[in-house]
Amino acid sequence: xxxxxxxxxxxxxxxxxxxxxxxxxxxxxxLAMSGGIVLGTLLARVASAYVNLMRxxxxxxxxxxxxxxxxxxxxxxxxxxxxxxxxGIGAVLVDAFGFAxxxxxxxxxxxxGSSVITFTIFEAAYYCEIMRAGIQSISRGQVYAGYAxxxxxxxxMGHIVLPQAFRNMLPVLLTQTIILFQDTSLVYVLSITDxxxxxxxxxxxxxxxxxxxxxxxxxxxxxCFCGSYLVKRLQQKIAVIR
Amino acid sequence: MRPPRxxxxxxxxxxxxxxxxxxxxxWDLSPTGDGTYLHTLLVGLVWTLATxxxxxVIALLLGSVLGVLRTTPSKLAVxxxxxxxxxFRNIPxxxxxxxxxxxxxxxxxxxxxxxxxxxxxPWGSFVPAVLxxxxxxxxRVAEQVRAGIQSLSRGQGxxxxxxxxxxxxxxRYVLLPMxxxxxxxxxxxxxxxxxxxxxxxxxxxxxxLTAAARAMQEYSFQVFEAFTAATIIYLLxxxxxxxxxxxxxxRVAVPGFIGxxxxxxxx
Numbered sequence: 440x441x442x443x444x445x446x447x448x449x450x451x452x453x454x455x456x457x458x459x460x461x462x463x464x465x466x467x468x469x470l471a472m473s474g475g476i477v478l479g480t481l482l483a484r485v486a487s488a489y490v491n492l493m494r495x496x497x498x499x500x501x502x503x504x505x506x507x508x509x510x511x512x513x514x515x516x517x518x519x520x521x522x523x524x525x526x527g528i529g530a531v532l533v534d535a536f537g538f539a540x541x542x543x544x545x546x547x548x549x550x551x552g553s554s555v556i557t558f559t560i561f562e563a564a565y566y567c568e569i570m571r572a573g574i575q576s577i578s579r580g581q582v583y584a585g586y587a588x589x590x591x592x593x594x595x596m597g598h599i600v601l602p603q604a605f606r607n608m609l610p611v612l613l614t615q616t617i618i619l620f621q622d623t624s625l626v627y628v629l630s631i632t633d634x635x636x637x638x639x640x641x642x643x644x645x646x647x648x649x650x651x652x653x654x655x656x657x658x659x660x661x662x663c664f665c666g667s668y669l670v671k672r673l674q675q676k677i678a679v680i681r
Numbered sequence: 682m683r684p685p686r687x688x689x690x691x692x693x694x695x696x697x698x699x700x701x702x703x704x705x706x707x708w709d710l711s712p713t714g715d716g717t718y719l720h721t722l723l724v725g726l727v728w729t730l731a732t733x734x735x736x737x738v739i740a741l742l743l744g745s746v747l748g749v750l751r752t753t754p755s756k757l758a759v760x761x762x763x764x765x766x767x768x769f770r771n772i773p774x775x776x777x778x779x780x781x782x783x784x785x786x787x788x789x790x791x792x793x794x795x796x797x798x799x800x801x802x803p804w805g806s807f808v809p810a811v812l813x814x815x816x817x818x819x820x821r822v823a824e825q826v827r828a829g830i831q832s833l834s835r836g837q838g839x840x841x842x843x844x845x846x847x848x849x850x851x852x853r854y855v856l857l858p859m860x861x862x863x864x865x866x867x868x869x870x871x872x873x874x875x876x877x878x879x880x881x882x883x884x885x886x887x888x889x890l891t892a893a894a895r896a897m898q899e900y901s902f903q904v905f906e907a908f909t910a911a912t913i914i915y916l917l918x919x920x921x922x923x924x925x926x927x928x929x930x931x932r933v934a935v936p937g938f939i940g941x942x943x944x945x946x947x948x
Contacts, residue, residue, distance in 0.1 A: 492916070495873065495877075495915060495916055495919040496877065496911075496912050496915045496916070497877040497878070497879075497880035497881075497891055497915065498877070498880075499880040499881060499883065499891050500880060500891045500894070500908065500911055500912065500915070503891070503894075503895060503898075503908060504908050504912075507898075507904045507905070507908070508905070511700055621771075621772075621773035621774070622773070624773040624775045624776060625773075625775055625881070627775060627884065628883075628884060635773070635775065635776060639779075642783075648779075648783040648784065648787070649783070649784050649787045649788070652776065652779045652780055652783055652784050653780070653784060655776055656772050656776045656777070656780055659771065659772050659773055659776055660768070660771045660772050663770075663771035663772070664767060664771045667770075667771065
């Protein structure tokens with residue numbers, strides 16, 4: 440069944456797959472991870488409705504939502520900014536996003552921008568849950584001790600609770616990042632050239648679906664398998680320290 | 682009754698977001714000729730539920746077997762179970778979908794491959810989608826079942842064998858009835874995941890709920906109405922599942938035990 444397996448198509452497309460595709464996948468993963476952790480930490484104290492909403496609709500639907508919504512919201516927000524100060528920030532925005540800003544029409548965001556925003560906002564809901572569990576794993580006594588020392592709320596959070604919570608949650612955060620890495624493949628539906636998108640384009644162009652998809656699966660498997668192995672090792676290490 | 686195409690942005694000002702809302706669109710007929718847009722969405726919902734339920738049967742059966750294998754004394758069985766879980770967890774669902782849909786028919790003998798490729802439209806993508814979601818979720822169910830069995834005290838298994846039960850009997854009458862009760866809450870979230878993940882089947886051409894919303898958006902140009910409706914339907918399905926499972930949990934509860942989730946992310 441592998442008789443006419445064409446290894447050469449994989450070899451030929453390696454530079455494209457990794458330089459274009461994997462770079463995009465990794466960039467998107469890292470941006471969405473950092474954005475998601477920051478936003479998630481902020482949200483960990485507030486919005487359970489937001490978390491529940493994000494967790495009960497499919498990621499694909501969220502991707503479509505933002506792909507269409509971001510240009511409208513961006514256009515609206517930037518238009519308001521433009522009207523406040525047409526010569527200063529308004530001019531900068533017109534330079535960056537075109538006359539749509541002046542007219543208040545939807546701006547062009549591009550697939551990359553909209554997918555970064557989507558994944559940041561979507562993953563924030565998951566990171567938020569992880570952070571909440573992490574914060575709750577720190578005993579209340581430590582918070583009281585912080586207050587007793589005269590620290591205010593933000594100082595207590597920043598110097599006492601969050602450093603420990605991050606350490607407790609590090610393995611889960613990293614596991615979630617591996618899942619995020621896999622999920623970024625869904626930007627395929629916006630015809631973006633991420634790793635899978637690149638593999639898929641070559642597969643369609645050369646009629647080599649079997650080779651390219653198997654190869655893509657192999658690469659994802661190796662990366663995620665090694666990733667989760669490292670997380671497991673890290674977990675054991677941290678467990679010893681605590 | 683296809684509404685005339687509006688060029689977005691050239692429309693008269695209507696606040697906010699400069700978008701023409703038209704919530705009556707759901708009662709317009711869709712150009713595909715099989716009813717209103719609302720009907721399109723509901724048919725999509727039926728396919729979502731059908732895919733999710735069929736896949737759930739596979740996931741639950743296969744996942745339970747694998748989960749049990751991973752707790753047996755046999756080293757080989759444990760390795761097999763672990764290998765399965767690692768394999769299906771470390772490849773993105775979308776890639777797995779493509780493997781089932783594009784790659785599998787090429788790797789099996791030609792006659793079977795041709796038979797798969799010639800399946801009539803909804804089934805040609807429905808069957809691979811169900812198999813893909815089922816085997817994918819089985820890995821996650823296996824993880825929960827294993828955790829559930831391991832959360833029982835070792836004494837329970839030993840007591841079973843001490844009573845003269847064989848290993849299968851111990852699992853059937855002692856371990857599994859407790860383990861399944863314990864893992865009901867995490868299984869609920871796996872079931873909701875399978876409903877959400879069924880949307881990935883749109884990439885291989887299954888017109889489930891998300892794809893139906895997308896189709897409605899393409900024909901009617903009412904993007905946000907279509908997506909709002911789909912979102913609300915997903916939320917309603919979630920609510921129904923949560924309440925159903927809560928009812929089930931109360932019905933089968935054994936006093937003194939509560940469910941606990943395995944630490945795992947989701948998407």
